[in-house]
Amino acid sequence: MLVCDRLQRVFKIAILIFVLCMIYGIHGRFVWWERCYDNPPIGCFSIRKPYDNAPVLPFSLERMNIHYFHHFGDDVVRFKWDEAIETMAPRFRPDLKTCVIIPGWNEKLSKIWIPRLITELKKKESMNIILVDWTGGAIVIRYMQGISNGRVVGAMVAHFIQQLVENLGANLELFHVIGNSLGCHICGHVGARLPGLKRITAMDPSGRLYDGTPPEVRLDPTDAQIVDVIHTDGSKNIGFGSKRIMGTIDFFPNGGQDQPGCSTTVMAILRDMIFGGIGFNKCSHTRATVLFIDSINKCSLTANKCCSKEEAYSETCDKCVFFKDKCRFGYDIDYNTNGIFSLNTNGAPSC
């Protein structure tokens, strides 16, 4: 009897799984472990290994509603992903540098660092600036959903840039993709699909659910010719960033963990939780944006090369006897440098 009952139960579960697979897989759109996108043909996104760090399916493109802003001088235009080439054709300058900005999880486009970065880039030189609006996929309660959506956003941005190359004469050597927090890993997905991409700047890449994952899941040094990473909130317990080496150049300002002027007391965290909502205690995490933006036109900061990441964490790189190399920090880094670097800065502003 017992064996019969068990067999019956197994049979019922098998039927249930079959019915679920039929429901989700009937149009070949997606099954429970992956979602596929045909238009544009960016492929399928599985939540099985190694992508089981965020085991939720990404949203549809309709729901994410990806748009782009193109800034050039005083001209700014917003367009949907499927209007990219017709909108960009009369405006895009393929002979100039193009900076692509990718915000992170739960970041609205009004977040203070975004307009500041655009303003400073415009001041620096004449260039195309493209801001990726993925708020339909980014403003979600579940961090895992943001990670999953971010992979699709990376593929979409890569597709967009590829269209610019094929139709408007863009050159990957002139592309600089800049991300913040989870947006840094989206930059990684962009670069992984665009061999030859010149540069990625990652402003405190997220560590949670990314630390310990293989390179295809996260930002890594092979995602662009130059991958410069600014670590400002790598503390293990309450940090939003990561201490992991992810770039060709990894900067650890002030040890890469707790930043000057950012309080880590329980009271400060509680205050930020009450007044800052889910963005609590992000002072050190957002410091990477302040440092990078300040480096564009205002601060000239120099970093010391470290022999190991442990030296960078403990800010003892000046004791390194073999490597006395120095490197400019931020926007104007030396493109021929690589390694681990440490620097000390003021609070905000950083100089």
Ligand SMILES: [Ca+2]
């Ligand atoms: Ca990668």
